[in-house]
Amino acid sequence: SALGDDQKAISIWQEIIPSDIEEVYLDLIRKYIDRRDFESALRYCDELVGKRPNSPVAHYMRGVVLYNMADLKNAQIELERSIKLNYRLADAYYRLGQIYAMQDKPGEAIKMYKLGRRYDPKNADARYELASIFMGKGKEKYAVAAIRSALAVDPNNKKFVSMLKGADYERAARVLDRYLRENPDDQGARFILAKLRVKLGDVLAARRELEEVSRKIPRISPLRKEVHIELGRIYEKENPQKAVLEYKRAEELGGVQMELLQKLLRTYRKEGNEEKFIETAEKLLNLDPQNAGLEYELGLIYEKRAETAHKLGDDKGYKRNVEKALKHLSNAAKIDNSNLRYNLKLAELLERQHKMKAFRIYSDMIDYYPDNADLYYRRARFMLNFGVGPQSALIFDMEDIISDLQKAIQLDPNHAGAHRLLGKVYDREGDVKKAMEEFEKALKFDPRDVEAMLYLAGRYSEMGKIEAAIPLYEKALAIDPDNLDAIKDYAFLVLANDEKRLPKAHRFLERAYRIAPNDPLIVMNYGYSFYLMGNPQTAIGYYLKALKLDPTSVLTRYNLALAYEAVGEVEKADQMWREILKLDPKSRYAKVARERLKR
CATH class of the missing domain: 1.25.40.10 (Tetratricopeptide repeat domain)
Structure with missing residues (x-):
């Protein structure tokens, strides 16, 4: 500017x-x-x-x-x-x-x-450009006519125009060669001669001509992009990197030929240049709107971008990228409407957006693929999770959900997801025994099923089977070490029941504290682990922080009072006991407080 x-x-x-x-x-x-x-x-x-x-x-x-x-x-x-x-x-x-x-x-x-x-x-370059397009399309007669038209711009070229009448490529090349001896600065004509030499198999001479044109042709000429494309084609065999550079230059100058865009698409995919890949893919789809595979690939890219935006808390970016992902995935499914992969990805994304269309897609795919167990599982999952109103009331019958899951298991008895989901259904229905049986099967067929581990660990804990619960929590945390809910539940059991595992629980609580330093329960239990390991003074600091985060917590005051007593600060301990009596005089902690205050 x-x-x-x-x-x-x-x-x-x-x-x-x-x-x-x-x-x-x-x-x-x-x-x-x-x-x-x-x-x-x-x-x-x-x-x-x-x-x-x-x-x-x-x-x-x-x-x-x-x-x-x-x-x-x-x-x-x-x-x-x-x-x-x-x-x-x-x-x-x-x-x-x-x-x-x-x-x-x-x-x-x-x-x-x-x-x-x-x-x-007076615009000869425009005619040369047309000649180049016709040559690329294999239209020899029209290409030669366009060359004649370009030379006819200058009345002094009458003899060459006449010589080109009815010419084929070989004769046209001879005429242009003679013409350029008299007019060596006509870079448009030299470019066309180079293209003709390629057609006639003289690639070495063509490359020399093109390299000269590339150096001398004006930047504003519409032929520049064509020159770079031709050089790229020639360089492809001997120097692929140089070819890519020429193709990129052609695109920068406005090249939109399908062959060029396809080559660049492969290049940008290989380079991992997502922005240029998207830009090139969008252009290609304008030229070839029936390319379902490319639509699908773009859909996956935008889905990944949406996930990244969601993790960063960028709501606008998330919504924008989800819309683009849905657009491209929908296009892919429309172009190839029975393609299972395209439809499943589209339905999966729609399901995450709580769109009823996902249910219809799963049903349509079941019609196409009635023996596909995963389709029944996915439809059941949608029905179980799709609710309406403030209470998310289910609009599908549990019988239909169970029927789909049983069908999935009938078709594939080892389908871990179907067993897990059936376990969740039975749990909702209040049949804990059947629920646990299904979660056990899910874990058998998928030993890394964290959800099944945590459900079973929680149920074993409720049943007082601590020795069965704790190892399941440890297996789950080995797979998902940042699962805060699992760390809380695991730490609660270990701190209360298993002194040998105390160092491991302490390490998990330290990890949880780094992730969520303002979670009062994590802060308190982290402090309690210090207390149990014989460091009440450090525990006090975490208890005080937990109390700031949750000023109404009776349990934190209870633990803080014990820690104060352990370090000999009786007055501060008594203050905590009195606060417990005031906050919750009927609790078991109040009973302990009264006994402590009597001393």
Whole structure:
């Protein structure tokens, strides 16, 4: 920019925008195009078209942006609108010609270029570009006609134009070779000659021509991107890294050919360049909207981004990425509606969003794959977790849920998830015995099922089977060492029942304290572990912190009073005993307090 600071220039333009100055909009749009930020460019195009619906340039610029995004269908609509509003827009005709050529419509493409030539008779590069497109499409007759048209821009080239009449590629190459001896600075013609040499098998000569063109061709020439594409093709075998660099340069200059985008997609996937992969994939989908695999891949990327945003507490980012993931996964499932992988991923994400559509997808897939145990399990899981209203009341019958789970187990007796979920259903129904049996089976078929471990450990603890509960907690924590609820329950059992495991419980409590230093129960139990290991003074510090976090806790006061007594601070201990009597005079802790205060 004139200011030498792109971001500053953009900010100033954005401040001026409300004044509704068309030229300011256009400058801003061009700036975003230069920055390859097509979404922002399109947003300002939309604003400009809204304010100036009869502006041919506004529609033309919108067409250019859409073309750069490889949305050729909508680019064509905008370019046609711009011509209706101003039939002298030569560049709009050229752009339309490129679109028609890429769509294998050579007649329409030539017609557009002839119209463009009428209003821009000196533009040879546009004709060379059309020749390049036709050569890529295998349209020899039309390619040679476009070369003739390019040379005809200069009346002095009549003899060469005449020599090209009815020529094939071999003859066209000889004519251009002669032409360039007399006109060595015509880089467009040299580029076309290089392409012809490739067609005729003389790759070494083609590379020399292209490398010269790459150095000399003006930056503003529309042929620059074509030059880089051709160089990339030649370098692919001898120097793949150099080829990738050329393809990237071509894309930066606005290349939207499918072959180019496919090569770059593979490159960005391999490099792990997610931003460029997404940008390129979106362009490819505009050219090939039936690519279900690519839609699915984008859906997975956005799902992963949504998970990252959720972990960071970025609600807007989470919602935005979930919407994009759902869009692409839905597209994949629509394109290939019986594909199990696409539909399961879509239903899984919809299920996490509590959308009823997930149930319908699971049901549809069961119709396609009636012997798939996992589908019955997933549908049952959805039915069990889908509730309405403030109390999340179930709208599905438990009988239907149990039926699906029993069907899943019938089809796959070793399906750990189905056994676990059936255990949860029985637990809800109050049948603890059956619930435990199913959780035991889940753990048998999946020895790393933490949920099953914790459920069984909790039930064993309630039944007084401490020796059975504690090892299950330890197994669960070996797999999920940051599970705070598991640490709390495990520590409670160990601190009260198992002196040998005290050091291990202390280490887990230390870990929990680092994760949640403001959880009063964790702070108190961490302090209590110090007390049991013979360090009451350190325990007091944690008890005081726990009391600040939960000033109503009778248990913390009880432990604090014992610690004060252990270090000889009887007055402070008595103060705690009196507070316990005041807070909860009927508790078992109050009974101990009365006995202590009698001494």
